[in-house]
Amino acid sequence: MAQAETNRAIEAVWRIEQARLIAGLTRMTRDVGLAEELAQDALVAALERWPEDGLPERPGAWLMATAKHRAVDRLRKLTLHQRKQDVIAYEIETESSDVDIDDAIDDDIGDDLLNLIFIACHPILSVEARLALTLRLLGGLTTQDIARAFLTSEATIAQRIVRAKRTLTEARIAFEVPRGAERAERIASVLQVLYLIFNEGYAATTGDDWMRPQLCDEAIRLGRILAGLVPGEPEVHGLLALMEIQASRFAARTTADGAPILLLDQNRARWDRLLIRRGLAALTRAESLTDRPGPYVLQAAIAACHARATKPEETDWAMIARLYGLLAELAPSPVIELNRAVAVSFAESPAAGLAILDRIADEPQLKTYHLLPSVRGDLLAKLGRHEEARREFAHAASLAANSRERDLLLARANG
Amino acid sequence: MRFMMLMIPKGYETAAPGTVPDAKAVEAMMKYNEELQKAGVLVALDGLHPPSMGARVTFAGGKPKVTDGPFAEAKEVLGGYWMIKVKSKQEAVDWAKRCPAGPNEMIEIRQVQEMEDFPEDVQKAAAGFDEKHNANR
Numbered sequence: 001m002a003q004a005e006t007n008r009a010i011e012a013v014w015r016i017e018q019a020r021l022i023a024g025l026t027r028m029t030r031d032v033g034l035a036e037e038l039a040q041d042a043l044v045a046a047l048e049r050w051p052e053d054g055l056p057e058r059p060g061a062w063l064m065a066t067a068k069h070r071a072v073d074r075l076r077k078l079t080l081h082q083r084k085q086d087v088i089a090y091e092i093e094t095e096s097s098d099v100d101i102d103d104a105i106d107d108d109i110g111d112d113l114l115n116l117i118f119i120a121c122h123p124i125l126s127v128e129a130r131l132a133l134t135l136r137l138l139g140g141l142t143t144q145d146i147a148r149a150f151l152t153s154e155a156t157i158a159q160r161i162v163r164a165k166r167t168l169t170e171a172r173i174a175f176e177v178p179r180g181a182e183r184a185e186r187i188a189s190v191l192q193v194l195y196l197i198f199n200e201g202y203a204a205t206t207g208d209d210w211m212r213p214q215l216c217d218e219a220i221r222l223g224r225i226l227a228g229l230v231p232g233e234p235e236v237h238g239l240l241a242l243m244e245i246q247a248s249r250f251a252a253r254t255t256a257d258g259a260p261i262l263l264l265d266q267n268r269a270r271w272d273r274l275l276i277r278r279g280l281a282a283l284t285r286a287e288s289l290t291d292r293p294g295p296y297v298l299q300a301a302i303a304a305c306h307a308r309a310t311k312p313e314e315t316d317w318a319m320i321a322r323l324y325g326l327l328a329e330l331a332p333s334p335v336i337e338l339n340r341a342v343a344v345s346f347a348e349s350p351a352a353g354l355a356i357l358d359r360i361a362d363e364p365q366l367k368t369y370h371l372l373p374s375v376r377g378d379l380l381a382k383l384g385r386h387e388e389a390r391r392e393f394a395h396a397a398s399l400a401a402n403s404r405e406r407d408l409l410l411a412r413a414n415g
Numbered sequence: 416m417r418f419m420m421l422m423i424p425k426g427y428e429t430a431a432p433g434t435v436p437d438a439k440a441v442e443a444m445m446k447y448n449e450e451l452q453k454a455g456v457l458v459a460l461d462g463l464h465p466p467s468m469g470a471r472v473t474f475a476g477g478k479p480k481v482t483d484g485p486f487a488e489a490k491e492v493l494g495g496y497w498m499i500k501v502k503s504k505q506e507a508v509d510w511a512k513r514c515p516a517g518p519n520e521m522i523e524i525r526q527v528q529e530m531e532d533f534p535e536d537v538q539k540a541a542a543g544f545d546e547k548h549n550a551n552r
Contacts, residue, residue, distance in 0.1 A: 012505035016454065110453070217500065221455035228453045251530050256538050270530075274459055274498075 006051045013059040014043055018140045021063055023112035029071055030175050032119055033165035036137060038074070042067040114229045115177050117222070121190040124171055129164035130193045131200075132157055139218040149200065149215050190226065191239050191296060194219045198243050216247055227282065237286035238297030244279035245303040248272040259404045264312045276307045298327045317347035334363035342375055350382040370399035374409060381412075390414075417458060417500050417527035418507040424494040425519040429485055430465035443515040451499060451510065462495035494520075498527065 018039060025035035042063045056062040120134040135141045135149075143161065147154040178186045201215030223240040230236055252270035253261055261267075283304050286297045293301065302323045309315040324340035337360045345353025357376055366372045377392030393413035400406040427434075436444070451457040466484035473480050486492075501507050504526065511522045530538060 008503065008505040009509070012503060012509040015502060015506055016509060221500070224455035224457075225453060228455075256535075278458070 003051055006055070007047070009055055010043075010046055010050055013046075013055070013063075015140055017060040017063055018043075019116065019138045020060070020113060021067060022137055023116040024064060025067055025071065026116055026119065027112050027175055028068070029075070032116070032137070032168055034071075034074070036165075038067040038071050039063070041070045110229055111177055113225070115175055117190055117226065117229075118178060118186050119168060119173060119175070121186070121193045122168065122173060123185065123189050124173070125164050125167060127193070127196065129160050129167075130189070131197055132160045133164045134193050134222070135197065135215075135218065136161055138222055141214075141218070145214070149212060187230070187233060187236070191235060194223055194226070195239060195243070195296075197222075198246075202246060213250070216243070216250075219243060220247060232289060234286040234289040235294045235296045237282045237289070238294060238300045241279045241282035241286060241300035242296055242303055244275045244282060245300065245307050248275035248279065248307065259408070260402075263306060268310060268312075271307070279307065280304055293326070295327060295330055298323050298330070302327075315346070317343050321347045334360045334366050335369070338366070338369075338372060338375060341379075345379055345382075350379040354379045354383070368399055370396045370401075370405070370409070372396075373399070377412065416502065416504070416507075417498055417529070418504070419525045419527060420497040420499065420507065420511050420514075421523040421525060422494045422496060422516070423491050423521045423523060424517070425491075425521070427465055427494050428489045428492045430467060432465065432468045434465050434467075440515075440517070447513065447515055448497075450513070451497065456499045456501055456510065458498040458500050460495070460497040463493055466492050491521075 021039045021042065022032070022035050025038050026032045029035050029038070045066050046059075046063060050056070116137060117134070120137050121130045125133065131150075132146055135146050136143070141149075143154050143158050147157045150157070177183075197215050198219035201212040201217075201219065220240070220243050223236070223243055227236050227240050248271050249263070249266060251272065252266040252268070253263075255261060279300070283297070283300045286300065287293065290297070302320050305316050305320045305323070321340055321343035324336055324343055328336045328340065337356060341353040341356035341360075343353075344356060354376070357372070357379070360366060360372075373392040374396035377389045377396060380386075380389035380392060390413050393409050397406050397409035397413055400409055435441075448457070448460060451460075466486055466489060469484045471482045471484070471486055473482065499507060499510060501510065504524065507524050507526075511524055514522060516522065
């Protein structure tokens with residue numbers, strides 16, 4: 001096999017195996033930083049050996065065996081906490097040496113992976129650190145990739161990851177899947193991290209166009225993995241449904257030169273039906289698991305109302321208004337009210353929507369939010385109050401951070 | 416990137432209607448499917464009934480003509496497919512290699528075309544359609 005081809009093959013194996021490798025090693029060494037180093041060592045060994053020896057029949061098992069040998073060596077050399085480390089080294093050696101991680105379906109490895117997800121998203125870490133660590137340990141993204149995705153320097157991300165690993169080591173985080181009340185809180189943190197990763201890729205039209213779709217892909221992939229690991233959690237399926245449905249609109253949401261197209265103006269023929277189908281299936285699963293849907297299930301249900309409508313006129317706005325109402329009960333927020341106002345304006349009348357906007361007009365949280373005057377302008381225009389509408393659009397344009405959106409608003413202000 | 420892994424089992428072209436794989440093969444395949452799913456790469460999958468239960472529609476001379484299966488001229492036919500989302504063709508190949516397939520089976524790997532794979536003028540044409548579509552609303 002040619003060198004380049006072998007390297008590509010190793011890269012592919014690495015992508016498939018690395019999270020499980022780090023997860024298993026974390027359980028054995030109780031140290032996520034060390035686990036990652038050992039996994040890297042095994043990768044280096046593969047890069048040295050495989051071009052000559054050829055790819056092993058079970059590359060995952062080879063990497064794990066190599067990493068375990070290194071783990072034992074490394075732990076033996078450490079003098080600190082000598083006795084405890086000896087115990088761990090002994091445990092690693094005596095653990096069945098032909099653990100087959102190609103048979104990764106067994107519960108142990110599933111638990112290891114889930115555990116690693118929980119660790120990377122641990123509430124003890126800052127949110128930025130959770131994002132970086134998750135992408136690094138579970139997504140297998142390089143520091144350079146992550147820096148590009150978040151429009152920051154490689155050094156910043158590297159620092160963030162090093163510090164996060166140190167924090168985890170120093171806090172002696174328990175390496176087991178949390179149970180009971182703690183579990184709900186930990187799952188919430190994981191979901192938050194995944195959705196932030198997704199939105200980082202989805203929301204901005206600025207930044208590195210090549211890297212950002214990968215963030216969405218990664219978040220969805222991790223969401224799918226998580227849904228397999230904790231199939232009984234409605235919010236996990238809710239988030240997955242939400243991401244799949246939003247991702248279905250990828251091809252339709254910008255023009256060829258990158259200008260955003262609003263949801264109602266999108267060419268629905270370009271929505272990805274397969275992702276919609278997956279999203280709706282995940283939503284059905286989520287709804288079958290609970291009578292009191294949480295925020296992700298509700299947001300997915302709203303996205304589903306749009307996905308089910310083959311034409312904008314077919315949108316079930318009354319249902320959307322009701323779902324926003326439920327969402328507001330769970331987590332009252334003027335942004336949700338703003339969205340509810342839009343739904344009500346379609347379900348009932350622009351005047352009814354405007355009445356809701358009047359009630360939240362003075363919310364400090366919305367003072368600099370361009371969508372409030374933008375929506376107001378829209379409703380005023382529908383009511384024939386064009387002069388007032390133009391003023392609102394001009395105001396909205398002055399608040400919009402994204403230049404594409406600003407252009408769109410200015411056009412309406414001058415229209 | 417999305418890839419189709421197309422399963423092509425030798426002999427399926429002449430299989431009798433209602434032919435299904437045996438329990439043991441199904442069990443192994445289920446385990447494989449589960450692995451794809453747990454890795455978060457599986458987008459869709461289906462198994463297909465043999466061609467003897469299907470039909471072909473050809474368009475010689477510009478007119479549709481229907482022929483019921485099995486198809487005497489067919490040498491390779493589909494038995495099913497997986498669609499997976501991965502980062503490279505190599506990764507798709509690696510997943511295919513892990514399939515518990517039999518000696519008479521072959522997996523063909525084909526990349527799914529996405530909009531960004533088309534040349535710019537085709538993309539522009541599609542976007543132009545969007546703009547017209549929007550203007551007409």
